[in-house]
Amino acid sequence: MTESAQTASRQAQKERTRQLILDAALELSQTQGFAQISLRQVARHAGIVPTAFYRHFDSMDELGLALVEQSFSTLRRMIREAQRDPKVFDNIIDAAAQVLVETVKQSKAHFAFVARERVGGSEAVRRAIQHELDLFVSELAVVLARLPNIETWSSDDVQMVSRLFVRNMVSNAEEVVDMPDHRPDLEERIKEGARRQMRLIVIGFHDWKS
Amino acid sequence: MTESAQTASRQAQKERTRQLILDAALELSQTQGFAQISLRQVARHAGIVPTAFYRHFDSMDELGLALVEQSFSTLRRMIREAQRDPKVFDNIIDAAAQVLVETVKQSKAHFAFVARERVGGSEAVRRAIQHELDLFVSELAVVLARLPNIETWSSDDVQMVSRLFVRNMVSNAEEVVDMPDHRPDLEERIKEGARRQMRLIVIGFHDWKS
DNA sequence: TATTTGAGTGTACGCACGTTCACTCAACCG
DNA sequence: CGGTTGAGTGAACGTGCGTACACTCAAATA
Numbered sequence: 505m506t507e508s509a510q511t512a513s514r515q516a517q518k519e520r521t522r523q524l525i526l527d528a529a530l531e532l533s534q535t536q537g538f539a540q541i542s543l544r545q546v547a548r549h550a551g552i553v554p555t556a557f558y559r560h561f562d563s564m565d566e567l568g569l570a571l572v573e574q575s576f577s578t579l580r581r582m583i584r585e586a587q588r589d590p591k592v593f594d595n596i597i598d599a600a601a602q603v604l605v606e607t608v609k610q611s612k613a614h615f616a617f618v619a620r621e622r623v624g625g626s627e628a629v630r631r632a633i634q635h636e637l638d639l640f641v642s643e644l645a646v647v648l649a650r651l652p653n654i655e656t657w658s659s660d661d662v663q664m665v666s667r668l669f670v671r672n673m674v675s676n677a678e679e680v681v682d683m684p685d686h687r688p689d690l691e692e693r694i695k696e697g698a699r700r701q702m703r704l705i706v707i708g709f710h711d712w713k714s
Numbered sequence: 715m716t717e718s719a720q721t722a723s724r725q726a727q728k729e730r731t732r733q734l735i736l737d738a739a740l741e742l743s744q745t746q747g748f749a750q751i752s753l754r755q756v757a758r759h760a761g762i763v764p765t766a767f768y769r770h771f772d773s774m775d776e777l778g779l780a781l782v783e784q785s786f787s788t789l790r791r792m793i794r795e796a797q798r799d800p801k802v803f804d805n806i807i808d809a810a811a812q813v814l815v816e817t818v819k820q821s822k823a824h825f826a827f828v829a830r831e832r833v834g835g836s837e838a839v840r841r842a843i844q845h846e847l848d849l850f851v852s853e854l855a856v857v858l859a860r861l862p863n864i865e866t867w868s869s870d871d872v873q874m875v876s877r878l879f880v881r882n883m884v885s886n887a888e889e890v891v892d893m894p895d896h897r898p899d900l901e902e903r904i905k906e907g908a909r910r911q912m913r914l915i916v917i918g919f920h921d922w923k924s
Numbered sequence: 925t926a927t928t929t930g931a932g933t934g935t936a937c938g939c940a941c942g943t944t945c946a947c948t949c950a951a952c953c954g
Numbered sequence: 955c956g957g958t959t960g961a962g963t964g965a966a967c968g969t970g971c972g973t974a975c976a977c978t979c980a981a982a983t984a
Contacts, residue, residue, distance in 0.1 A: 512951095513951080514950090514951050514952070514960080514961080517951090517961080518960090518961065521961080521962085537749065537834055539747065539749065539750055539834065542940075542942085543942065543943095544942080552961095552962070552963090553962065553963055553964070554941090554942080554943085555943080555944090555945095555963070555964085556961070556962045556963075558943085559960080559961055559962070560961095563942095564942095619833055620833050620834055621834070622833075623829055623832075623833055623834055623888065624747055624830055624831070624833055624834015625834070661910075664907060664910050664911070665914070667907070668911055671882070671885050672881070675881050675885075678833065697874060697877070700874050701874070701878055704878070704919075705915070705918060707917070707918040708914035708916075708917040708918040709914075711917045711920070711921065712914065712917065723981080723982090724929090724930080724931080724981055727931080727981095728930090728931065731931080752970075752971060752972085753971080753972065754970070754971065755970095762931095762933090763932065763933055763934075764973085765932080765934085766931070766932045768973085769931055769932070770931095773972095774972095927982105927983080927984080928981105928982080928984090929982075929983090930979105930980100930981095930982100931978105931979100931980095931981100932977105932978085932979095933977075933978075934975105934976095934977080934978105935974100935975090935977100936973105936974085936975090937972105937974080937975105938971105938972100938973100939970105939971080939972095940969105940970095940971080941968105941969080941970080942967105942968100942969090943966105943968095944965105944966085944967075945964105945965090945966085945967100946963105946964100947962105947963075947964085947965105948961105948962085948964105950959105950960100950961095951958105951960095952957105952960100953956105953958080953959095954955105954957090954958095
């Protein structure tokens, strides 16, 4: 009998259930926000009994932290893939806007989770997200520092501009998350807005401190 | 006997209790977020019995909407006052950064409420806040449109730049809210960051579409 | 002054919650 | 193969919740 979950090593099965819990929590978060869903709701939605939850996470807070980790690793993977696309060298702004919207659309649930819990979540979850975003700002600053025009800036300035970009990325991601499905007009509008904002900032680069 | 709440017209007393409820909810929101506090917690903190809550609000959602209204009317009043300050004409950017930080510090609770519930709140509360912010963007756009350099822009461009400012205002307000009390160094840092961001955007203005 | 009104009380309800505990039974391992 | 391990079960608990209902008693009104 080649039943799906029938023949599975013990740890593989455990991993599968763990993922079911993560998926359930992510889906439930979309309508009500992670901070207001209950352990029992998650268990019910994952098809397990409430007590079984504890075999995988000590508390809802730990589940939240695991979701933060998963969300950011998804984001990093997507950015790494996007960087391999040759189009980004032609027009970095249009490419960035395109990648932003596409990436967020593709894993809406993760972005919605981060956007919401960044400010609305529990203390622990908020701190974890803030930490990841700070890391992100620093990573971007390294990339920016290598661009022409910027290589002479003070590292403080570069850090500031990096924060500006990440902040706008988060805001735009929020907009895409709130966007109803299948509305290419709205999507184009957000993309155009992101493009303009980036152009504005980049023009500011040019004359900065001159 | 000139007891405080002893002699009070009926509606004045009702108004006072209503305000006690609003204050209680606002204070409790600071630690846990409005979306996760209960009707009973609010009543307890306001010094009334849970059922008395219903004499003032039909539900926690209605209380949330009342808090949104109160928060934004506070904000508008402060901006109106700030506009009367002659210093804003000397250096609009430094003044804006100063006003932003001072205003947020002064009514931290209201800003914290808006910043959190904007994304983490219930559907109804989120929509109300988004609506108020949209109004704000439009109001600011009218002010901006009268500035030199900008009067020739398309209204779409002005709207975009207005969104950029409001978005950054929200982000900076978030930072001030998260700031621990009595840390003038951090405060100065945020102010300096806000100043730089605004300068960058303004420099962008200058060369826009040229 | 006699009557009405309505803000605030106190009890009681059914419900969902997080967590406990003793349990089953299949995969694992010596 | 026989004993051990541990993911998942199911019943039970105490707690806090939102809300209903009948109430009090002072201010408002006629």
